[in-house]
Each structure stands twice: as C-alpha cells, then as structure tokens.
Amino acid sequence: MAQGSAPTKVSTRKSGAKKSGQKYQNKEAYRHNRNSxxxxxxxxxxxxxxxxxxxxxxxxxxxxxxxxxxxxxxxxxxxxxxxxxxxxxxxxxxxxxxxxxxxxxxEVENPHDTSKQAEAERRELEAKLAGMRERQRRTYLRKLERGEIQVQDIPDISKDDGDEDSFSDFSDSELENEDNDE
Structure with missing residues (x-):
C-alpha cells in the first residue's frame, strides 16, 4: 500500500444478499390535528x-x-x-x-381560505335547521359530524307548512315515486 493513499472500503454484505426495503412504507398520508x-x-x-x-x-x-x-x-x-x-x-x-x-x-387559490364559503355554508345550515324539530335537528347534526351527508343534502323544512308529515325517513326520490304512482 502506497504511503498517503486512503484505505478502500470493504463491503460487509455477503455476496448475492439483497438490501431490505424501507421499514415504513408510507401507506397512509400524514394527518395532523385539523381542528387546532x-x-x-x-x-x-x-x-x-x-x-x-x-x-x-x-x-x-x-x-x-x-x-x-x-x-x-x-x-x-x-x-x-x-x-x-x-x-x-x-x-x-x-x-x-x-x-x-x-x-x-x-397564483394559487387557497382551498383552505374558506371564510366566505364557510360563512355562507353556516348560514345555509342555520336556515335549514331553524325549521326542524329538535329530534330532526340532532339527527342531521350527527350525520354531518360523521360525514354521512353534506349541508346541501339536508332538505328545507319550514315551520310554516304546518304539515306534521314534513319529515320522513324516505328520500326525496322515493317520495316523488309515490306521488307519481297516485
């Protein structure tokens, strides 16, 4: 070995041995606390x-x-x-x-800048919930919280109708089908 030359690295891996994959495969996206x-x-x-x-x-x-x-x-x-x-x-x-x-x-439109959009959605939700009975209101709020429905999916139910059967467990399409049958 010549004087002043650096020693060469010697591999510790056996011949033909493959390197294992990374430990964490990033199968799920990072999710932080969105409510903070x-x-x-x-x-x-x-x-x-x-x-x-x-x-x-x-x-x-x-x-x-x-x-x-x-x-x-x-x-x-x-x-x-x-x-x-x-x-x-x-x-x-x-x-x-x-x-x-x-x-x-x-110019990026900020998808999280929802001040106007959130305000409009909140007003729409309040208007729709104002016409409901307590049981109906709580049912829809639970479904919204779970993500089963959107604000747009909540039907408009006003107190002025005076109709006791204004809320039912049927969807709008089922009610329309019943009306068409008659």
Missing amino acids: RRTKEILAMPVDGLCRRCTDMVLWRKQFRKYKPLTAPKKWKVKKAYHILCDDCAHARQVCAKCTQKDEIV
Whole structure:
C-alpha cells in the first residue's frame, strides 16, 4: 500500500444478499390535528407571489405541518414566512418573492381560505335547521359530524307548512315515486 493513499472500503454484505426495503412504507398520508386553532390559521394564510417550485415547497410545508409563520416582520416589509422580498418589490421586479428568480409567478387559490364559503355554508345550515324539530335537528347534526351527508343534502323544512308529515325517513326520490304512482 502506497504511503498517503486512503484505505478502500470493504463491503460487509455477503455476496448475492439483497438490501431490505424501507421499514415504513408510507401507506397512509400524514394527518395532523385539523381542528387546532393554529393549523386553521396556517392553512388560511395565502400562498402568492411565488414561482411553481417555491409554491410547491410552501404548500408541502403546510400539508405536513412544517410551516412556521413569522411572529414579527423581517427586514423592510417582508411579512410572509419563507419570503425574501416584500410583495411590492417582488411584483415590481416581476420575480419570485422566495427565490428571486424570474420565473412565471403562480397564483394559487387557497382551498383552505374558506371564510366566505364557510360563512355562507353556516348560514345555509342555520336556515335549514331553524325549521326542524329538535329530534330532526340532532339527527342531521350527527350525520354531518360523521360525514354521512353534506349541508346541501339536508332538505328545507319550514315551520310554516304546518304539515306534521314534513319529515320522513324516505328520500326525496322515493317520495316523488309515490306521488307519481297516485
């Protein structure tokens, strides 16, 4: 062996032995506590002014709960986490606010920004539940909680009808079929 040369690595694996697969196969997607206040705040934050690559990185961080929002603004007027430039400067230069590359800026519609949508859905739910008896209301709320039905699936039942049989265990299509038979 020559002086000053590094020794070569020797394999400890026997010949023909295969490497085993990874221990955890990632069969299930990561699910964090979606009902926490902090998670809702993080998911509601918009992802804008970034190129496709940076947008994907930030969305990944949000999905796997790695996103850490800023507690105080950085230098100048940078108020968003992982951004280097403020929105005004990045828009003026037409660059990505994170990597400062002149790539196409992607505008992502935030699927978790449901303030208007959630408000409209809440009002619709309240309006539909207001016309129900207590037993009916609780039944539909349990089904909503379990995810068996959506708000749109709840029938409109108003108190003004005065019809005792306004709520039944039949679906709307079954009731229509009965009406057609008569």
